[in-house]
Amino acid sequence: MCHPPPAVREDESVGWSWGGQELGPDECMNGLDLVSHSQITRLYSRFTSLDKGENGTLSREDFQRIPELAINPLGDRIINAFFPEGEDQVNFRGFMRTLAHFRPIEDNEKSKDVNGPEPLNSRSNKLHFAFRLYDLDKDDKISRDELLQVLRMMVGVNISDEQLGSIADRTIQEADQDGDSAISFTEFVKVLEKVDVEQKMSIRFLH
């Protein structure tokens, strides 16, 4: 697992350093090392345009200013996913690291050595990203309450609480294997084993 990046860098040129020597040693970045230079440039310009405070980091408000994100039912959760735990700012490195989850998996990556650290865009990491959106209290379990919260955001307002509850119950029952009335990450992976996660959690733009 990747740990939060080191201290926030004020360096304006941080975006450029990805193509250079900094990239190699940082094993956390190995999901990113295939991102092309022009891609990084584009993302960096997007980053700076979002960065209204012009301090090299993004705050939650910066994200919330994106109009489409405001109407996304899971918008807040996804914004939160960009921020390392306990921090209110994210620098370009963290920004890229989050986005790296959605890079498509290349053919040549599949055959890569198994010993190396898992790239950020691996199936497991993609799933873990989604899992963390549910798991608010970070206990590696989706409890009924957590599931209900997400369901409430996603389904229409016309579904009553009981109905939502029964959906949540059934969802948990479907996935639950150890009988703890919660979905652990293992169970989460298991229920989605037939889903083409590699495809459904990838964006071509981040190729």
Place this chain on the structure above:
Amino acid sequence: MLCAALPLLWLPLAGAAATEEPTPEPGSPGEPPPGLALFRWQWHEVEAPYLVALWILVASLAKIVFHLSRKVTSLVPESCLLILLGLVLGGIVLAVAKKAEYQLEPGTFFLFLLPPIVLDSGYFMPSRLFFDNLGAILTYAVVGTLWNAFTTGAALWGLQQAGLVAPRVQASLLDFLLFGSLISAVDPVAVLAVFEEVHVNDTLFIIVFGESLLNDAVTVVLYKVCNSFVEMGSANVQATDYLKGVASLFVVSLGGAAVGLVFAFLLALTTRFTKRVRIIEPLLVFLLAYAAYLTAEMASLSAILAVTMCGLGCKKYVEANISHKSRTAVKYTMKTLASCAETVIFMLLGISAVDSSKWAWDSGLVLGTLFFILFFRALGVVLQTWVLNQFRLVPLDKIDQVVMSYGGLRGAVAFALVILLDKTKVPAKDYFVATTIVVVFFTVIVQGLTIKPLVKWLKVKRSEHHKPTLNQELHEHTFDHILAAVEDVVGHHGYHYWRDRWEQFDKKYLSQLLMRRSAYRIRDQIWDVYYRLNIRDAISFVDQGGHILSSTGLTLPSMPSRNSMAETSVTNLLRESGSGACLDLQVIDTVRSGRDREDAVMHHLLCGGLYKPRRRVVCLNQDPNKAHILHLYKASCSRHFISEDAQERQDKEVFQQNMKRRLESFKSTKHNICFTKSKPRPRKTSRKKDGLANTEATNGKPPRNLSVQDTAAVILTVESEEEEESDSSETEKEDDEGIIFVARATSEVLQEVKVSGSLEVCPSPRIIPPSPTCAEKELPWKSGQGDLAVYVSSETTKIVPVDMQTGWNQSISSLESLASPPCTQAPTVTRLPPCPLAAEEPQHPFNLPYDPRPSFAFPPSLAKAGRSRSESSADIPQQQELQPLMGYEDRTHLSPGTANSHWCIQFNKGSRL
């Protein structure tokens, strides 16, 4: 197979032969008017429809015969068999009638046979998959078809220039291009027929199939442009004509799609208002889709595209608007028509091939065409895929490309188009017809036969049909939202961005406009999946549950006095009792014997296993209701209404009850929950309730509860008949009312005894079970005697355990509140979270005191059935679930606490009303 088909064939032939003879017309001049004929042979009047019906019948019978042998159909695609059958039939027709008849006429094909197939494929197209791959589909459909047409045409012309085609084939370059344009299009009918049996993975299927549907626009344009060029003569073609040709490509394709979308809009809008004439809903779907086809055809736009877009566009809204039965009707009619048309097409293709008068064989042309279409198809696919893979998230690999190249089947469209050629303008028409027939036969038979082994041999990823799960649906929605959000963050307006935009637009405007309000309210995909899963479970449960009920009925023969009760449906019983009659259970309280136990057994069985029949209860002593009832009966007699509601709601109740049980048994068996942890209810509670009941009864209120309840029931029925929109909301409310009264009362009581700690909002609902009281060994309804469990009326005619009925009400309405379609107007339930019964009762098997005594009061057969079906660990929970209400008793006893309080509060409500 022929033995089935032959006699049928002879009949029209004999008839046709008869018509050829000059039959004396009745009343023709010169003949005396014949007397009253006892028998008149009027073949010619019914000839056309009769023949159509017979051909379809022949084709269907042939299909049945084919499918008698699994081995044959698993090896040979049905389309091949049908073509071969057509060949044989054509040969017979030729031999008998001495001329080729019953061929595939282009007019028939385009106006009647093709639309159902295209509508079927468009309507049931997996739209998400289609739009996910739209780019690839469009590329293959447009670029691929153009490429095929031009290369094939040019190569054939080159072949002719090289002298490999006999000089008697008089064709210019333009003629060859025309031929190329009609022979190049992949045929939707053939592709569908073959690929449906191959089961390649979804992406591959949608690409090949989508291409075959969308390339129609290109084919039509190319064909028409080339045809008019040929007719004009190549010398007269101006440069502007080429430009017009290009422009017409856009007009025809976009115009066709636009026509389809307009009709889809109209269709969705119309079905929004059909709630009182459900019966025409399926008809509307077919009519408007066909109208779309004809309109596009009339404006010489792409009709296939129009119908495809119509089906694709309307489905979401139409499915939401029309009733469940109409949905089934649409589905089956569509499938039937499409399969029928497909069968007839292939058979007629076979028959048409026999007609040697149309044939003009040229080996060079035939072999050259075969080679070129295969070669250029493969080349085109490889080139396009290479380009596409630069942009695709999931590249199409080599195996996919092989299947796509090989799956480019030609079919009836090409044949119909080639028949349409004008022989005076295209002198080589006969050669083209022969070549087309060979190509079609080759692709359908040879490629159709070999594609399955090829797919197996290449280990093409097959489609896996796994059951959809709620988790998948939910998490895939999450993925969609995540991707849309990430694209927003990145500022990249890609596919997910636009999909998200479209969904927002659809939700905000389109769905509101095109869906009736009740449907729009409950429209949610996750809910849909949940609902469908429940239905599927319910069906499988009913399949198993049926035998439990019936076997129980069989093992209760020693009920002489109650046999009639067991046989008469409870519906009847309650209907009669509802007519003012009330209940005197003391009448039967004379003998306590084995019969009592059977009574109890029956009682539990009824409580657990039957739906609540209150909706059929008719109260005849209230005048305004009479009108309603009359209306009801009228409605059910009228053919313009399908009085589905009553039956449907009952089905729903049964379903909900069963569902709940299954859910619980699932839970309990899976998690092995032990039922011993629930606390006994303080005795004070029951006494309090008894007191309540006492006061209630001693207040001298007439026991009117039943009639009041029945009144409500009647109104319910009428409402559901008349006003569907309010049905989902208001009836829910009505249904819930019963609980609410109960719930309040109970919670009051509970609060009084200070056990409100157990009334927390749902997550782990807990019901406080009553402690066993002194009335241990009595029947449910008898146990409450002292507490006025039984009401005596002056008109006692029938015996119905009161608590049984209220029990039904409670259990069912609580289940409804849980499993019913969502409604906004069930506020009372949601407003009262600590309502222990509405919210918690369905869960009570969790919390029931678990009494493992073997003498558990259950029909022996029930227990047996339970044991035979599940492990013994699952046995007792299941048994308990079979009596959702009275689960907390043991042996023949129902503890009076809960049940009594329930119904006495129910009475309370009745008298209050």
